[in-house]
Amino acid sequence: xxxxxxxxxxxxxxxxxxxxxxxxxxxxxxxxxxxxxxxxxxxxxxxxxxxxxxxxxxxxxxxxxxxxxxxxxxxxxxxxxxxxxxxxxxxxxxxxxxxxxxxxxxxxxxxxxxxxxxxxxxxxxxxxxxxxxxxxxxxxxxxxxxxxxxxxxxxxxxxxxxxxxxxxxxxxxxxxxxxxxxxxxxxxxxxxxxxxxxxxxxxxxxxxxxxxxxxxxxxxxxxxxxxxxxxxxxxxxxxxxxxxxxxxxxxxxxxxxxxxxxxxxxxxxxxxxxxxxxxxxxxxxxxxxxxxxxxxxxxxxxxxxxxxxxxxxxxxxxxx
Ligand SMILES: Cc1cc2nc3c(=O)[nH]c(=O)nc-3n(C[C@H](O)[C@H](O)[C@H](O)COP(=O)(O)OP(=O)(O)OC[C@H]3O[C@@H](n4cnc5c(N)ncnc54)[C@H](O)[C@@H]3O)c2cc1C
Numbered sequence: 455x456x457x458x459x460x461x462x463x464x465x466x467x468x469x470x471x472x473x474x475x476x477x478x479x480x481x482x483x484x485x486x487x488x489x490x491x492x493x494x495x496x497x498x499x500x501x502x503x504x505x506x507x508x509x510x511x512x513x514x515x516x517x518x519x520x521x522x523x524x525x526x527x528x529x530x531x532x533x534x535x536x537x538x539x540x541x542x543x544x545x546x547x548x549x550x551x552x553x554x555x556x557x558x559x560x561x562x563x564x565x566x567x568x569x570x571x572x573x574x575x576x577x578x579x580x581x582x583x584x585x586x587x588x589x590x591x592x593x594x595x596x597x598x599x600x601x602x603x604x605x606x607x608x609x610x611x612x613x614x615x616x617x618x619x620x621x622x623x624x625x626x627x628x629x630x631x632x633x634x635x636x637x638x639x640x641x642x643x644x645x646x647x648x649x650x651x652x653x654x655x656x657x658x659x660x661x662x663x664x665x666x667x668x669x670x671x672x673x674x675x676x677x678x679x680x681x682x683x684x685x686x687x688x689x690x691x692x693x694x695x696x697x698x699x700x701x702x703x704x705x706x707x708x709x710x711x712x713x714x715x716x717x718x719x720x721x722x723x724x725x726x727x728x729x730x731x732x733x734x735x736x737x738x739x740x741x742x743x744x745x746x747x748x749x750x751x752x753x754x755x756x757x758x759x760x761x762x763x764x765x766x767x768x769x770x771x772x773x774x
Contacts, residue, residue: 455487455488455490456487456490456493456495457495458487458494458495458496458497459474459495459496459497460496460497460499461474461496461497461498461499462498462499462501462502463498463499463500463502463503464502465502465503465504466503466504466505466627466659466661468498469498469500469503469659470627470628470629470657470658470659471628471629471657472498472657472659473496473657474494474496474497474498475492475494475496475497475498476497476498476500476558476659477497477498477499477500478500478501478519478520478556478558478559479522479551479554479555479556479559480554480559481547481551481554481555481559482555482559482562482563482564483497483559486564486571489571489573490573491570491571491573491580492564500519500520500659501520503519503520504518505518505519505520505521505558505661505662506518506520506521506522506525507521508521508525508526508529508531508532510531511664511665512664512666512667513666513667514664514665514666514667514668515531515532515536515664515665516625516662516663516664516665517557517662517663517664517665518557518661518662519556519557519558519659519660519661519662519663520556520557520558521556521557522552522553522554522555522556522557523543523546523547523551523552523553523555523556523557523560523613524549524552524553526539526540526543526557526613527539527540527543527544527552528540535668536616536620536665536668536673537673538616538619538620538673538674538675538692538693538694539613539616539617539620539665541616541673541674541675542612542613542615542616542675542677542690542692543612543613543616545612545675545677545687545690546611546612546613546686547684548683548684557613557660557662557663558659558660560611560613560614561611561613561614561624561637561640561652561660561663562651562652562654562660563610563611564651565579565607565608565609565610565651565714566595566608566610566686567579567588567595567596567607567608568592569586569587569588569591570607575587578604578605578644578648578649579605579607579644579648579649580649582647582648582649586603586604586605586606586648588605588606588607588750589603589606589750590750590751592752593606593750593751593752593753594752594753595608595686595688595711595753596608596750596752596753597712597713597714597753598712598713598744598747598748598749598750598753598756598757598760599709599712599713599717599744599746599747599748600643600644600713600714600715600717601644601713601714601748601750602643602644602645602646602648604644604645604646604647604648605644605648605714606644606750607644607648607714608710608711608712608713608714609641609651609710609713609714609715609716610686610687610711611710611716612675612677612687612690612710614637614640614641614710614716615675615687615690615692615708615709615710615716616675616692616708617637617663617665617716618637618638618692618708618716618718619692619693619694619706619707619708619718620665620666620692620694620706621636621637621638621666621706622636622637622663622664622665622666623635623636623637623663623664623666624636624637624640624660624663625660625661625662625663625664626654626658626659626660626661627658627659627661628655628657628658628659629656629657629658630655632661634664635653637663637716638708638715638716638718639653640652640653641714641715641716642714642715643713643714643715644714648714669694669696669704669706670696670704671694671695671696671703671704671706671771672693672694672695672696672770672771672772673693673694674691674692674693674695674767674770674771675690675691675692675693676690676691676763676766676767676770677689677690677710678690678711678759678763686711687710687711688711688756688759689709689710689711689712689756689759689760689763690709690710690711690763691707691708691709691710691763691764691767692707692708692709692710693705693706693707693767693768693771694706694707695707695726695768695771695772697731697772700730700731701728701729701730701731702726702727702728702729702730702731702735702772703727704727705722705723705726705727706723707719707722707723707764709743709760709764711756712747712756712760719742719743721742722739722742722743725738725739725742726739726768731768731769731772733765733769735768736764736765736768736769737761737765739764739768740760740761740764740765743760743761743764744757744760744761747760
């Protein structure tokens with residue numbers, strides 16, 4: 455691990471515009487610093503900021519950036535009205551990690567691509583312009599949608615997949631003021647610039663995430679993984695689906711494990727609305743989702759796996 459300085463911010467003003475790297479739970483950043491994948495010269499601990507509250511907000515909820523994953527998943531309002539979020543969080547990491555992991559840090563966690571974490575490998579995300587050893591390498595966990603020649607890494611988080619299906623918004627504060635970004639626009643596809651994970655500008659801090667008022671419908675989070683706990687998603691599906699008089703009335707879907715960001719495709723949702731909840735409808739939705747999917751050898755299995763997982767979730771969500 456390289457040497458670094460450590461200080462604590464007393465209020466938001468000290469954190470906004472800081473040149474130091476922000477540290478919250480430290481569960482991702484410290485691991486990467488030990489591997490020397492991340493080498494910040496200065497850390498600014500934000501744990502003293504007043505950002506650890508969950509409050510009502512315009513019919514929905516505002517979840518402070520320092521609310522731990524455990525507290526968010528256990529909140530009675532979240533469990534009642536946004537159970538999808540609670541289940542997605544509880545499907546990730548371990549209780550000990552969730553006790554430390556924060557809302558802001560979870561959104562900013564970095565890819566679990568093994569080539570990113572190995573200094574001897576070529577990785578455009580870690581070292582722009584060096585190449586990508588995952589293409590042609592061991593790529594079982596890698597993306598099948600939205601990839602580029604520069605990067606096929608996936609975004610590994612669960613919480614953000616649920617937040618995407620729930621139409622949540624990220625609230626940021628920075629040197630140029632506060633702004634809001636829909637969660638589905640927060641993370642970026644790799645394109646030519648694989649090093650940039652999200653739209654945050656230098657000096658910005660996530661202050662909270664806001665959930666809009668709950669929508670009617672059944673909420674499901676299904677995560678397919680190597681083990682039944684303590685593993686990242688191979689494929690995950692977050693769904694809010696309602697049925698009215700025998701037809702699908704509304705569908706909001708997001709997918710994890712498939713792309714460099716939580717994946718949402720309005721065409722998939724449109725293909726479902728107004729249709730009877732039956733296998734042919736679910737097959738068509740999977741065709742729409744996966745029409746541009748591309749495997750890289752080791753991860754080819756994700757294409758049929760995503761198809762089956764989506765069908766299973768839609769079946770469960772629409773069952774009488
Ligand atoms: C063994 C293991 C298994 C895991 N399994 C899963 C899993 O299955 N699913 C899952 O979703 N996650 C999983 N995780 C990841 C875990 O959820 C993240 O490490 C955690 O959520 C990060 O939060 P943190 O507060 O610790 O972030 P930190 O490590 O403190 O920070 C992470 C990044 O976020 C930035 N940051 C932190 N707070 C802010 C803020 N408010 N504004 C701007 N930037 C900020 C930091 O600068 C840093 O770049 C796992 C982690 C481990 C170690």
